[in-house]
Structure formats: structure tokens, C-alpha cells
Amino acid sequence: MSATIIDGKAISQQIKDELKEKTAALKEKGIEVTLAVVLVGEDPASQVYVRNKKKACEYIGYNSLSYELPEETSQEELLKLIEELNGRENVDGILVQMPLPKHINEKAVIDAIDPSKDVDGFHPMNVGALCIGEQGFVSCTPAGVIQLLKRGCDGQIDIAGKECVIVGRSNIVGKPMALLMLRENATVTVTHSKTKDLANVCKRADILISAIGKAGFITKDFVKEGAVVIDVGINRNAEGKLCGDVVYDEVAEIASAITPVPGGVGPMTIAMLMNNCYESAVMRMNNSNIK
Numbered sequence: 001m002s003a004t005i006i007d008g009k010a011i012s013q014q015i016k017d018e019l020k021e022k023t024a025a026l027k028e029k030g031i032e033v034t035l036a037v038v039l040v041g042e043d044p045a046s047q048v049y050v051r052n053k054k055k056a057c058e059y060i061g062y063n064s065l066s067y068e069l070p071e072e073t074s075q076e077e078l079l080k081l082i083e084e085l086n087g088r089e090n091v092d093g094i095l096v097q098m099p100l101p102k103h104i105n106e107k108a109v110i111d112a113i114d115p116s117k118d119v120d121g122f123h124p125m126n127v128g129a130l131c132i133g134e135q136g137f138v139s140c141t142p143a144g145v146i147q148l149l150k151r152g153c154d155g156q157i158d159i160a161g162k163e164c165v166i167v168g169r170s171n172i173v174g175k176p177m178a179l180l181m182l183r184e185n186a187t188v189t190v191t192h193s194k195t196k197d198l199a200n201v202c203k204r205a206d207i208l209i210s211a212i213g214k215a216g217f218i219t220k221d222f223v224k225e226g227a228v229v230i231d232v233g234i235n236r237n238a239e240g241k242l243c244g245d246v247v248y249d250e251v252a253e254i255a256s257a258i259t260p261v262p263g264g265v266g267p268m269t270i271a272m273l274m275n276n277c278y279e280s281a282v283m284r285m286n287n288s289n290i291k
């Protein structure tokens with residue numbers, strides 16, 4: 001068997017094109033979508049992420065406000081900027097690019113963002129809403145994985161009732177991923193570095209989602225024949241080439257569907273961020289009773 005490739009590039013493009021159309025319709029009602037992007041310092045990877053987010057805004061038709069602050073910016077200064085953006089009626093989303101310089105407490109920054117503008121979905125109120133099944137912003141990477149499962153393979157992947165094993169339990173991927181799969185009625189197992197007999201636990205999965213951050217960790221010994229395999233990992237292999245957690249070639253031989261790296265989960269994260277910005281603008285429109 002050779003797995004069907006779930007093409008994150010194509011699916012993310014589809015989502016961005018849908019948003020572009022909906023954004024044009026919103027504009028006709030006088031509503032513009034605005035994302036404020038805050039970058040502190042000069043981390044090259046963060047600069048690339050920020051640039052890509054601004055490019056996506058431009059493509060869809062959002063306004064992007066860019067705040068590129070020097071490395072030595074104090075926590076107080078950053079919190080002041082967030083407070084100002086929280087109060088600006090025309091700002092729908094606030095994104096502070098992580099990681100922040102060591103002298104700034106990331107939790108304090110996340111907590112300071114107005115939950116209704118927290119398009120990254122990291123604020124405890126949004127995490128709590130996801131946990132108890134209420135409406136709120138969902139962390140973009142796991143939300144992207146759900147879209148890959150729903151839109152990939154011509155919509156033929158059923159999630160309800162399936163055994164899903166997630167490898168990794170971080171706050172930004174593993175845990176929200178588990179909650180989302182639960183919301184989709186999968187039977188969910190969350191594994192981590194202390195899990196015993198990990199390969200056999202993974203082999204139970206109809207849907208295996210790996211978010212570890214270790215190149216070549218998930219071999220075919222972790223995968224049941226016919227499983228759907230989603231690789232969230234972004235790593236560099238010994239040759240410096242971008243790769244996931246999954247040994248793609250051998251796993252693709254036995255899986256029914258698989259995401260590649262690059263071109264799988266990666267592009268979905270920005271698409272879902274853009275989706276959260278749109279949702280935020282719609283909420284603002286509904287609150288101001290413009291129909």
C-alpha cells in the first residue's frame with residue numbers, strides 16, 4: 001500500500017482563498033480585518049514567521065500593523081503596547097511572536113492580551129473554553145490538523161469513534177490537539193516522554209499525530225497498517241534538511257494517508273491564524289450590530 005498524501009499547501013491555499021472571498025464581502029459592509037503583529041528582537045526564524053504572516057494578510061486583504069521592537073524592550077513597555085492594542089476598536093487580532101527574549105515573561109504577555117483578540121488561542125480563557133466545549137479561539141496548529149483531516153483525502157477520513165494517539169503534550173500542540181480530537185468524537189490517548197511501550201501504544205492508532213520535535217522518531221514500528229499519520233514535527237536532519245518526526249518513506253508504505261514535511265501541517269498554521277482573525281472581525285461586526 002502507498003499512502004495518499006494530505007497536501008497542506010493546497011488545503012491552506014483553499015482556506016486562504018475562501019477567506020479572501022469572505023473578506024471582500026465584509027469590506028462591502030464597511031468592515032476591515034486588522035491583525036497587529038508584534039516582534040521583539042531579531043531572531044531570524046521569528047522574522048521569517050512574521051514576514052509570512054504579513055504576506056498572508058496582504059493576500060487575503062487584511063490590514064496588518066507591524067511592531068518590530070528592539071531586543072532590549074522591557075516587559076513593561078511590551079505590556080503597555082498590548083494594552084493600547086487591546087483598546088483599539090479597529091484591531092481584531094493581536095499576535096506576539098514567540099519566543100520572547102529571556103527577560104520577558106511569556107505567560108504575563110499572553111495573559112495580557114484581550115481574549116477576544118487572542119488569535120493565537122494561547123490565553124487561558126480560550127484554552128479553558130476549548131476544554132469545556134465553549135466558543136473561543138483555538139490554537140492554530142492543532143486547528144490546522146483538524147482541517148487537514150476533514151479536507152484531506154476528499155473528505156473521506158472519519159474521525160468520530162476512531163482511536164487517536166497523540167505523541168506530545170505541549171500547551172500549544174499536544175494538549176489542544178487532544179481536546180479538539182475529543183470534540184470530534186475520537187477516542188484519544190495522549191503520550192509523552194514518560195509513556196511506557198510507546199511504539200505499541202502508537203500502533204493502536206487509526207489516526208496517529210506526532211508532535212515531538214525529533215527527526216526520524218516515528219518509524220513503521222509505531223504505525224498500524226492503514227493508519228492516518230499526521231506529522232506536526234519540524235526538524236532538521238543530519239544534512240540540515242527540513243523534516244518531520246516521521247520516517248516518511250517507510251511509514252508511507254503502510255499508512256493509508258500521511259502529511260509530508262514540509263508542505264503538511266506547517267502551511268496550515270498561518271491559514272488558521274488568518275481564519276481566527278476573520279472570526280474575530282465577524283464577532284466585532286455582530287457586537288456592533290452591523291449586518
Ligand code: NDP
Pocket residue numbers: 141167168169170171172173174191192193194195198211212213214232233234235265266267269
Ligand atoms: P515541545 O518541546 O513543547 O513538546 C514536545 C513534546 O514531545 C513533549 O510533550 C514531550 O514529552 C514529547 N516528547 C519528547 N521526546 C519524546 C519521546 N522520546 N517520546 C515521547 N514523547 C516525547 O514541542 P512543541 O509541542 O512546541 O512542538 C513539537 C514539534 O512540533 C516541534 O518539532 C515543533 O517545531 C513543531 N511545531 C510545528 C508547528 C507547525 O506549524 N507545523 C507549530 C508548532 C510546533 P514531555 O512532556 O514528557 O517532555
